[in-house]
Amino acid sequence: MKIPFNKPYLTGKETHYLYDAVSTGKLSGNGKYTQKCQKFFEEEYGFGKSLLTTSCTDALEMAAILINIKEGDEVIMPSYTFVSTSNAFVLRGAMIVFADSRKDRPGIDEDSIEALITKRTKAIVPVHYAGVACDMDKIMELANKYNLYVVEDAAQAIDSYYTGRDGVKKALGSIGHLAAFSFHETKNIISGEGGMLAINDMQFAKRAEIIWEKGTNRSAFFRGEVDKYGWVDIGSSFLPSELISSFLWAQLENLENIQARRKQLWAQYYYGLKEWALKNDIMIPFVPSFATINGHMFYLVCKSPKQRKELIAKLKENDIHAVFHYLSLHKSPFYIDRHDGRYLPFVDYYSDCLVRLPLFYELKDEEVISVVDYLIN
Known part of the structure; x- marks a missing residue:
């Protein structure tokens, strides 16, 4: 990639x-x-x-x-x-x-x-x-x-x-x-x-x-x-x-330097995608007033599994590797029969619709711009 x-x-x-x-x-x-x-x-x-x-x-x-x-x-x-x-x-x-x-x-x-x-x-x-x-x-x-x-x-x-x-x-x-x-x-x-x-x-x-x-x-x-x-x-x-x-x-x-760069990259994604996400009914990370960000991950939550699949495919076509994340543990083959049967709608929502974008220390500013451009155009 x-x-x-x-x-x-x-x-x-x-x-x-x-x-x-x-x-x-x-x-x-x-x-x-x-x-x-x-x-x-x-x-x-x-x-x-x-x-x-x-x-x-x-x-x-x-x-x-x-x-x-x-x-x-x-x-x-x-x-x-x-x-x-x-x-x-x-x-x-x-x-x-x-x-x-x-x-x-x-x-x-x-x-x-x-x-x-x-x-x-x-x-x-x-x-x-x-x-x-x-x-x-x-x-x-x-x-x-x-x-x-x-x-x-x-x-x-x-x-x-x-x-x-x-x-x-x-x-x-x-x-x-x-x-x-x-x-x-x-x-x-x-x-x-x-x-x-x-x-x-x-x-x-x-x-x-x-x-x-x-x-x-x-x-x-x-x-x-x-x-x-x-x-x-x-x-x-x-x-x-x-x-x-x-x-x-x-x-x-090098923790201070690593963290400063990762948070900078996170902010580039956030402000680059904020308006586009709002227009397309896509969720970007929400940080409550009591919390901070540490630049670990930048994710999007699509409105449907279909939209996520299309988004990942679009990025892949342009040599950008984006991935989804966890599958609902309460529905896993190992635990589904042990779960008490409660419906957990938001867990399933994130499991079906969340996608993570590239984020690592050596990611270049222009590469973040490319990811953002491919998403919004």
């Missing part, structure tokens, strides 16, 4: 830090670069504790273990999300209660959540779709009222913020009890595969480190807090190698 949907951006320092990591002889994880990255996230975004993982999927699975999800528990989340959001809790035996999306954006309909809560509900998992915040005041109030955990799926939400009713601006991923991030090659900052668990309720901090280290107290041993380490809990090999962490560090050093 002349203009691909995504192209991973390399800052130029990745191979230098990879070489440095290799030269130290410490490759297996939780070394210099892992600790540098984790400290960066804690200081920059106010997370209580950060643990790098090999994927966002791993971070979500750690969260499910930490809040003791077990057979029969119910977890509320949007149906319009990636399968990992659900899988992490299904693996622990949970029943997923899918919520509809909002009319104005693909995020969870916060006003629909309370009616879904039962005595078996254990957690709410909001997904900050396209890096745009859910209404976290509403969600945290429900969690406090019903004694539930909140796990933010912030896979797309690095460096994006929420301003609560108290006027305090907080980084997404710092509000819920736990949060999961992705550094997959399609995200703003990348390490090929990679993720992170952010721990904001510090009651989970000690156990999280044990689960992260295969169920052992190995980290405490290396800090000199115990004289030997052993198997003390369930866990798995969730921590990434130093190679992944060293790659990520090169990206973090």
